[in-house]
Amino acid sequence: MNRADFVEGLRGGSAVALASAPFGALFGALAVENGMSLSEAAFMSATVYAGASQMVGIELFGHNVHAWLIVLSILAVNFRHVLYSAALARYIGHFTPVQKFFTFFLLVDPQFAEAVKRGESGRQLTFAWYFGFAIIIYIPWVLISVAGGMLGGFIGDPKAIGLDILLPAYFLGIVLGFRKRDNFLPVALVSAVASVLAYRYVGSPWHVSLGAAVGILLAAVLPLPPQEADLEADALKSEVHEV
Amino acid sequence: MEFDLHMALVILAAAAATFATRIGGYILITRMKSIPPRMEAALNAVPAAVLTTLVAPAFFIGGWESKLALIVALFIGLRFSHTWMLVAAWIVVMTWRHSIGA
Numbered sequence: 001m002n003r004a005d006f007v008e009g010l011r012g013g014s015a016v017a018l019a020s021a022p023f024g025a026l027f028g029a030l031a032v033e034n035g036m037s038l039s040e041a042a043f044m045s046a047t048v049y050a051g052a053s054q055m056v057g058i059e060l061f062g063h064n065v066h067a068w069l070i071v072l073s074i075l076a077v078n079f080r081h082v083l084y085s086a087a088l089a090r091y092i093g094h095f096t097p098v099q100k101f102f103t104f105f106l107l108v109d110p111q112f113a114e115a116v117k118r119g120e121s122g123r124q125l126t127f128a129w130y131f132g133f134a135i136i137i138y139i140p141w142v143l144i145s146v147a148g149g150m151l152g153g154f155i156g157d158p159k160a161i162g163l164d165i166l167l168p169a170y171f172l173g174i175v176l177g178f179r180k181r182d183n184f185l186p187v188a189l190v191s192a193v194a195s196v197l198a199y200r201y202v203g204s205p206w207h208v209s210l211g212a213a214v215g216i217l218l219a220a221v222l223p224l225p226p227q228e229a230d231l232e233a234d235a236l237k238s239e240v241h242e243v
Numbered sequence: 244m245e246f247d248l249h250m251a252l253v254i255l256a257a258a259a260a261t262f263a264t265r266i267g268g269y270i271l272i273t274r275m276k277s278i279p280p281r282m283e284a285a286l287n288a289v290p291a292a293v294l295t296t297l298v299a300p301a302f303f304i305g306g307w308e309s310k311l312a313l314i315v316a317l318f319i320g321l322r323f324s325h326t327w328m329l330v331a332a333w334i335v336v337m338t339w340r341h342s343i344g345a
Contacts, residue, residue, distance in 0.1 A: 022326060039246050040254065047258035056297065057257055067253045075260040079289040086268030086278075104265040162336040165309055168301035169316045169332035171294050173325040176317070178291040187288045188295045195296035196303045208296045215292030220285035 002128040009132025016110040016133075017140045023051050024141045026166060028148025030055070033163065034062035038149045045145040049138065050108060052174050053077040055167060056208075065205045073208050084112040091119035099127045106134035182225045183218070191215030308339035 024045070031041035036058060048054055053074040060070045084107055092103055111134055119125045178184055195211025202210060271278075278286070302313050312335035316328040 022329075026329075036250070037246060040250050043246075043251060044254045044257070047254060048261050049258075050261050052294070053257070053261060057254075059297065061250070061253075067249075067256070070253055071256045071260050073293075074257040075264065076289065076293045078261045078264045079286065079293075081261070081264040082268040082271070083286060084268060085265055085270075086272040089269050089272045092269075100266075100269075104269065105262060107265045159340070162333045162340070165305075165312050165332045165336045166329055168298050168305070168309070168313060169329050170325070171297045172313060172316055173320050173328045175291055175294045175298060176320040176328075177325075178294075181287055181291065182284065183288060184291055187291050191292040191295040192299035195299045199300040199303065204300070207300055208293065211296035211299070212289070212293040215295065216285050216288050219288030219292070220281050222284070224280050224284060 002126055005126045005128040006132040009129040009134075010136045012114060013111075013133035013136035016114075017137045020051065020110075020137065020141065021144050023170070024144035025148030025151070026170065027051065027054050027058070028145040028150070029152030029163070030167060031058045031145070032149040032152040034058045036061065036149075038146055041149045042142055042146050045142045048074065049106070049141065050074075050078050050081075051141075052171070055170060059167060060205055060208075063204055069205055069209070073205070076209070076212055081107060081112075084109075088112060088115060088119075091115065091125040094124075095127055099131075102134070103127070103130060106131075106138060108134075108137065111137065183222050186222065187215040187219050190218050308336050308343075311339070312336045 027045065028038075028041050031044070031054075032038065036044070044054055044057065048057070056073050056077050057070055060073055085104055088103075088107070092100060095103060111130075114133060115125060115130060118129065175188060191211045191214060194214035195207040198210040199207035298313070302310055305313070312332040315335050316332040319331045320328045
C-alpha cells in the first residue's frame with residue numbers, strides 16, 4: 001500500500017466523517033427510540049453501512065413490519081448503488097478480488113463521488129487512497145451511532161423534544177438532493193400522492209413499495225431526455241456528504 | 244446487552260441486500276455494454292420515488308406543527324444544507340409545541 005495515498009485518503013475522508021457525524025448520532029438515537037439495543041444499532045451501522053437505508057430500516061422496525069419487507073425497502077433505497085458500482089468499474093479493474101470486496105462494501109455516496117473525481121483527474125485510483133478515505137468515515141460512523149444511541153436512551157418522550165420531526169425532515173433533504181435529475185418533479189409528486197393513498201387505503205408499510213413503484217413506472221414511460229444522462233455527473237450532483 | 248437473533252438476521256439480510264446493490268452494477272456493466280435508456284430512467288427515479296414515500300405520509304398524518312416544519316424545511320433545503328433543514332424543522336416544532344401549545 002502506498003502510504004502517501006493512504007494519508008491523502010484519510011485527509012479527504014475526514015471531512016465527510018465530520019459532516020455525517022450528526023446523522024450517525026441521529027441514527028443511533030432513533031434506533032434506540034424504535035426499540036433497538038445499542039449492540040444491534042452498532043451491528044447495523046457496521047454491516048449495512050448506508051445512512052438513509054438504516055433510517056428506513058429502524059422506521060420500519062418500529063412499525064412491526066414483516067422482515068422481508070424491511071429488507072426489500074432497504075434494497076430499494078440503496079438501489080442507486082447499482083449505478084455507482086457500474087460507473088466505478090472502469091477505474092478499479094486493477095484491484096484484487098479482496099480489494100474489490102472492500103471497495104464495494106464501503107461504497108457510500110461521498111466515497112463514490114470522490115473516487116470518480118480522482119479517477120477522472122487522470123491519477124490512478126489506488127486502493128490505498130480509496131481505503132484511507134473509506135475507513136476514516138466507516139469507523140466514526142459506527143462509533144457515533146453507539147454514542148447517539150446512548151444519548152437517545154436518556155430521552156423520554158421523543159415528541160416533547162421534537163425528535164419525531166427529524167426523520168421526515170432528513171428524508172425530505174435526501175429527496176431534495178435528487179431534484180436536478182430528469183423527471184424529478186413528476187416522479188416525486190406521483191410517488192407522494194400514491195404513497196398517501198396507499199397509506200390511507202392499503203395501510204403501512206405498503207405505502208413505501210406501492211408509492212415508489214408508481215413513481216418508478218412513471219419515470220420508465222415518460223419521454224426520454226434528449227441527451228444521454230451522464231451517470232457519473234448525475235451521481236456527483238446528488239448529495240455528497242451522505243453516508 | 245440484549246442482542247435479538249431475529250433482529251440480527253434481518254440486519255444481516257439487509258446488509259447482504261445493500262452489498263448486492265453495491266456490487267451489482269459492477270457485475271452488470273462488466274457483462275453488458277450499455278443499459279437500455281428506459282431502464283436507466285427507471286433506475287434514476289428509484290431514490291427520489293422511494294424516499295418521497297417516507298415523507299409524504301408523515302406530512303399527511305402529522306399535526307399542523309409537523310406540516311409547517313416540513314414546509315419550512317423544504318424551503319430551507321433549496322438553499323442550505325441538510326443540517327439546516329433539520330435545525331429549522333426542529334425549531335418550528337419545538338416553538339409550536341412549547342409556546343403555542345400542542
